[in-house]
Amino acid sequence: MLRAIESGTMGRGQHGWLDSHFHFSFAEYYNPENVNFGVLRVWNDDMVMPDTGFDMHPHRNMEIISYVVDGELSHADSMGNEQTLTRGQVQYMSAGKGVWHSEHNRGKNILRFFQIWIFADEDEYPPNYGDFRFTWEDRIDRWLPIATSTENTTSEAPIKIHQDINAYATYLTAGNSLPFEVKPDRQAYLVVAEGKIRVDGIGLHARDALEIVSQDVTVEALEDAHVVVIEMPLAE
Numbered sequence: 001m002l003r004a005i006e007s008g009t010m011g012r013g014q015h016g017w018l019d020s021h022f023h024f025s026f027a028e029y030y031n032p033e034n035v036n037f038g039v040l041r042v043w044n045d046d047m048v049m050p051d052t053g054f055d056m057h058p059h060r061n062m063e064i065i066s067y068v069v070d071g072e073l074s075h076a077d078s079m080g081n082e083q084t085l086t087r088g089q090v091q092y093m094s095a096g097k098g099v100w101h102s103e104h105n106r107g108k109n110i111l112r113f114f115q116i117w118i119f120a121d122e123d124e125y126p127p128n129y130g131d132f133r134f135t136w137e138d139r140i141d142r143w144l145p146i147a148t149s150t151e152n153t154t155s156e157a158p159i160k161i162h163q164d165i166n167a168y169a170t171y172l173t174a175g176n177s178l179p180f181e182v183k184p185d186r187q188a189y190l191v192v193a194e195g196k197i198r199v200d201g202i203g204l205h206a207r208d209a210l211e212i213v214s215q216d217v218t219v220e221a222l223e224d225a226h227v228v229v230i231e232m233p234l235a236e
Contacts, residue, residue: 007207017052021045038235042117053104059095063118063161066091071111077101081129089133096125120162143168166231172221188212188231195225
């Protein structure tokens with residue numbers, strides 16, 4: 001089963017310094033029929049103006065992945081971590097028992113990043129932070145493994161989180177295609193960060209999403225396209 005979600009139908013939060021597209025219920029956007037997709041709770045497409053950002057705030061019992069689409073993301077947290085990431089790089093945080101953190105745009109250009117929250121498989125893990133500075137070329141015309149479960153010993157993904165997921169990214173050049181496997185007991189959520197694609201006859205533009213349930217698909221680039229996908233257990 002495939003279900004396309006056009007960006008224009010998503011929730012929206014516009015605050016001057018911040019322009020967000022909400023894939024699921026979040027902040028001022030609430031839709032009881034659109035709270036999560038399996039273990040995926042939040043996918044916010046955030047655009048943050050220069051010299052602004054999210055000041056220190058708490059999180060608890062959530063696995064958080066931040067994927068930088070463009071610009072510079074500066075992170076600080078109550079564990080003493082301070083890092084700045086750029087295009088195509090990823091940070092992750094197990095909020096666990098509780099952690100405070102901030103995210104700012106200290107650069108001169110607009111920061112755009114995906115803020116992704118995933119339900120942890122258990123509560124009250126010790127908080128943890130990490131990041132990985134992926135090489136851009138490693139995702140061109142191939143699926144770059146980004147994140148997987150701490151229990152997965154076969155995946156090449158360097159980021160390990162407390163949930164049974166597999167996250168990938170690709171920059172697919174125009175005219176090329178990639179297969180993506182979703183087994184009968186699994187599902188996936190695909191987001192077009194940039195460009196235009198077609199998935200088994202369904203056209204998707206930048207910021208659109210696609211729910212994929214229990215079927216393999218082929219992603220075709222109608223123009224150069226930047227795509228992120230998270231594969232996970234089938235929702236009960």
